[in-house]
Amino acid sequence: xxxxxYALLAARFAGALxxxxxxxxxxxxxxxxxxxxxxxxxxxLLRAAGLxxxxxxxxxxxxxxxxxxxxxxxxxxxxxxxxxNTAYQEREVAYFxxxxxxxxxxxxxxxxxWFRAVPNLFSLEDAAGQSADFRTVDSAPGDLAxxxxxxxxxxxxxxAMLTHGNLSSNAFTLHRAWGFRPGDVLLHALPLFHVHGLxxxxxxxxxxxxxxxxxxxxxxxxxxxxxxxATVFMGVPxxxxxxxxxxxxxxxxxxxxxxxxxxxxxxxxDTFNQxxxxxxxxxxxxxxxxxAGMISSNPYEGKRRAGTVGPPLPGIEVRVAGDPGExxxxxxNVFAGxxxxxxxxxxxxxxxGWFRTGDIGRFSADGYLSIVGRAKDLVISGGYNVYPKExxxxxxxxxxxxxxxxxxxxxxxxxxxxTAVVVLRSGAQLTEAAVIEHLKSRLANFKVPKRVHFxxxxxxxxxxxxxxxxxxxxxxxx
Ligand code: MLC
Ligand code: AMP
Numbered sequence: 001x002x003x004x005x006y007a008l009l010a011a012r013f014a015g016a017l018x019x020x021x022x023x024x025x026x027x028x029x030x031x032x033x034x035x036x037x038x039x040x041x042x043x044x045l046l047r048a049a050g051l052x053x054x055x056x057x058x059x060x061x062x063x064x065x066x067x068x069x070x071x072x073x074x075x076x077x078x079x080x081x082x083x084x085n086t087a088y089q090e091r092e093v094a095y096f097x098x099x100x101x102x103x104x105x106x107x108x109x110x111x112x113x114w115f116r117a118v119p120n121l122f123s124l125e126d127a128a129g130q131s132a133d134f135r136t137v138d139s140a141p142g143d144l145a146x147x148x149x150x151x152x153x154x155x156x157x158x159x160a161m162l163t164h165g166n167l168s169s170n171a172f173t174l175h176r177a178w179g180f181r182p183g184d185v186l187l188h189a190l191p192l193f194h195v196h197g198l199x200x201x202x203x204x205x206x207x208x209x210x211x212x213x214x215x216x217x218x219x220x221x222x223x224x225x226x227x228x229x230a231t232v233f234m235g236v237p238x239x240x241x242x243x244x245x246x247x248x249x250x251x252x253x254x255x256x257x258x259x260x261x262x263x264x265x266x267x268x269x270d271t272f273n274q275x276x277x278x279x280x281x282x283x284x285x286x287x288x289x290x291x292a293g294m295i296s297s298n299p300y301e302g303k304r305r306a307g308t309v310g311p312p313l314p315g316i317e318v319r320v321a322g323d324p325g326e327x328x329x330x331x332x333n334v335f336a337g338x339x340x341x342x343x344x345x346x347x348x349x350x351x352x353g354w355f356r357t358g359d360i361g362r363f364s365a366d367g368y369l370s371i372v373g374r375a376k377d378l379v380i381s382g383g384y385n386v387y388p389k390e391x392x393x394x395x396x397x398x399x400x401x402x403x404x405x406x407x408x409x410x411x412x413x414x415x416x417x418x419t420a421v422v423v424l425r426s427g428a429q430l431t432e433a434a435v436i437e438h439l440k441s442r443l444a445n446f447k448v449p450k451r452v453h454f455x456x457x458x459x460x461x462x463x464x465x466x467x468x469x470x471x472x473x474x475x476x477x478x
Pocket of ligand 2: 150195262263264265266267285286287288289290291309357358359371374380385
């Protein structure tokens with residue numbers, strides 16, 4: 001029996017081919033049969049271009065039904081899907097292309113020049129003329145399905161290798177744990193280039209043969225308009241903050257809803273409580289990461305506790321090295337290692353085979369995990385990870401900058417706001433606006449600091465290490 005992820009999902013929707021799979025904002029509808037045909041076309045296109053199982057396919061594309069078909073087409077042909085955030089700029093993309101060495105790439109028309117070195121360059125229109133039949137390849141559980149780039153402490157991104165086995169185990173675990181049932185309709189507003197939107201949301205809907213109300217991006221009024229037709233919604237905390245800011249969000253609007261899931265960043269207790277008051281729904285918070293998919297989840301049946309991410313999901317082991325201490329995880333969800341970086345992979349696993357998440361947590365007496373901090377220097381802004389080191393390297397290269405430190409400070413919309421603290425060389429004249437302008441051409445927009453503060457020197461401890469906690473205190477009040 002094949003363990004190809006697409007084949008396993010297709011077995012779930014085989015009896016529902018005439019049912020609606022995707023409905024876009026403008027009302028266009030696609031059936032599960034269209035998803036089968038569409039994914040076959042991409043698989044045929046890539047095979048005709050000479051790609052063989054294991055080859056990488058990079059995609060920096062808008063969120064459209066064809067983007068789903070492309071991803072599934074890659075699974076069907078045994079290719080490794082490498083999604084990139086559409087906010088990435090040319091120099092960020094160049095790094096991923098050099099590292100992943102894709103045989104093919106899909107990109108937006110305006111960015112074709114960035115991808116010119118890739119042997120086969122396509123747009124999402126290019127599969128239209130291909131055959132709608134394709135025999136999905138057999139895949140072993142250990143075969144690669146996707147590379148998800150995620151940064152480390154060095155600021156250099158690493159490709160987390162996710163296998164068919166990783167993704168399918170997590171998909172079916174979540175499908176069960178969150179009580180998916182006939183009649184469910186997923187309101188899909190997350191981007192398709194990260195774990196939350198591409199795997200958690202998409203896979204659970206497909207495993208349930210559910211229709212998805214498919215929005216190009218999160219927009220509170222668009223979500224509000226569709227909530228009455230949906231039963232399940234998944235989002236980052238910023239989505240909930242923005243929904244709460246709309247006075248139309250109330251019990252009546254959410255009467256048909258079964259489940260609201262939050263993750264990718266900490267959900268404030270205040271947001272959790274306000275949402276419950278306004279809608280009568282208790283948001284279910286879960287915890288995960290690119291390297292391990294979903295790790296823990298508040299219960300579907302049972303108490304959902306604010307400020308916690310619930311017990312480990314079935315079949316997944318979590319231990320905490322200390323109290324509090326680093327969260328470590330083991331199970332079929334844990335990735336196969338970092339792409340072409342065996343040294344980095346070894347560093348991130350303990351000697352007895354547990355993956356070190358870099359998150360600091362503690363268990364309650366009855367087994368609920370809380371995340372109380374991060375061992376890694378990371379800012380999470382609106383659900384996107386920003387690695388300070390990466391920004392600091394770009395800042396330090398600006399003529400006139402002596403050194404810099406990047407921190408996250410609390411932000412009412414994004415949870416944390418990226419903030420830069422810069423020391424200028426003597427005599428240098430740089431303004432906040434000039435620094436931001438410089439960064440905008442080099443970094444994805446969500447990584448660009450919301451504020452740049454100039455200081456005479458950075459606070460350091462006796463070891464000479466910059467005291468970011470001191471900076472966070474100073475500039476949280478600023
Ligand atoms: C956009 N902007 C952001 C931002 N997103 N700034 C900080 N943080 C963000 N996340 C800024 C842009 O730079 C721009 O500023 C301005 O907002 C408008 O850009 P936009 O793209 O039109 O913004 P908007 O559509 O409002 O996007 C905000 C958002 C989006 C919250 C809807 O960021 C989003 O969908 N986030 C979800 C991320 C996600 O999927 N995370 C899951 C990762 S998986 P300017 O100045 O340039 O105009 C993971 C594992 C797990 O973490 O456990 O799930
Ligand atoms: P990524 O590497 O983009 O997949 O992001 C994973 C990181 O997001 C985790 O290591 C956590 O730090 C953070 N994260 C995910 N879910 C939660 C949550 N519910 N609460 C707090 N942090 C979270």
